[in-house]
Amino acid sequence: MSGGLIPTAAPDFRSGFISIVGRPNVGKSTLMNYLVGQKIAITSPVAQTTRNRLQGILTTPQAQIIFVDTPGIHKPHHELGKVLVQNARVAINSVDVVLFVVDATSPAGKGDLFVADLVAKSSRPVILGINKIDQLSESGRKAAEVKSSYEAIAAEHGWDVVKFSALTGEGLGTLQDQLVSKLEPGPYYYPPDLVTDQPERFIMGELIREQVLLHTREEVPHSVAIAIDKVEEDEHITRILATVNVERTSQKGILIGKGGSMMKAISTAAREQMQKLVAGQVYLEIFVRVQSRWRQSRTRLAEFGYKVEQ
Structure with missing residues (x-):
């Protein structure tokens, strides 16, 4: 990117x-x-x-x-x-x-x-x-x-x-x-080697959300918003700290799983995808937090990056 x-x-x-x-x-x-x-x-x-x-x-x-x-x-x-x-x-x-x-x-x-x-x-x-x-x-x-x-x-x-x-x-x-x-003659809007206009942090959050969707299916999917809290890079590894926000305590339990098994599976799969994204080693730590009814709140939606396009 x-x-x-x-x-x-x-x-x-x-x-x-x-x-x-x-x-x-x-x-x-x-x-x-x-x-x-x-x-x-x-x-x-x-x-x-x-x-x-x-x-x-x-x-x-x-x-x-x-x-x-x-x-x-x-x-x-x-x-x-x-x-x-x-x-x-x-x-x-x-x-x-x-x-x-x-x-x-x-x-x-x-x-x-x-x-x-x-x-x-x-x-x-x-x-x-x-x-x-x-x-x-x-x-x-x-x-x-x-x-x-x-x-x-x-x-x-x-x-x-x-x-x-x-x-x-x-x-x-x-x-x-x-x-x-169907396109008109026009300029380059972006450098030719760029494949998306989204920052890397956004893609990282989406890769975590994808694994939540794939692993939990019907129980949790749409109540999830991901926040990438910290990204630290050095020459050997990229350290990523993320929070998965859900709406109910029961959803938090599902996401963590018995003995942390579900979160371990989600983290491992997301980390593998992120390593392709950054072309290097990734250390990923994910926390789960309950944010009641965030999908109904315009403030929370904006905080998690869902703004209305004008």
Whole structure:
């Protein structure tokens, strides 16, 4: 995640911001990680994994694409949910191109139509991306049903359609070409070797949250906010001190586990990911703290980094 000098772009160089939108769990973060060639967004089988607008940067000889990964768009149930959906709406209207991602394993449903309406209200060029084609056979009744349901949405709004797999990379070359073709000539916004605009501390916190999601599944996931309290680096090791904030004492018990076993598993897995991030040894210490009803408090949300985009 280093950042060097910003070069001068050639006259035919294209650049711009592309928002990745869709329902929860359609594979938006997996897609962005694949395209930028590095893990910067966390992925998990739990819906609503993405919270903050995370920008992934892909620079090729022809273009620089800045991807804005947004929370899955859904009906909000608490203050945090409202902030997330509002931020996704802002992301749709503040970019150059919208990539609307849907899931090839099921036909278009109410959630997809809700997102399609939001996207259609923006004046931006839109590409409808059908993800997870690796999980669906090309022939058969279900494949035909899925294909026709999404093609009908695209046809109604005059959107281009690209099919791909964010897991295997199939079709992503075509997707990349389509996205670049919709961008205007423009400058380098970031140094070519940068893959995200987020500070390393933010990514560290997200890597811990990912392991909480993967290890605890339904019991704890969305009541968790991570604070990176201290990062100390020397030539041999990076020492990281973090706090996992939860809403209830029972959740704290689940996270720590019997004899500290759950926290040990979470810490070990997060540390392994962090070592890839910093390309060196990491010592990680995590504390768990109860912050009652933090998701309902605008003050706490801001403190944990969830601010409403203007």
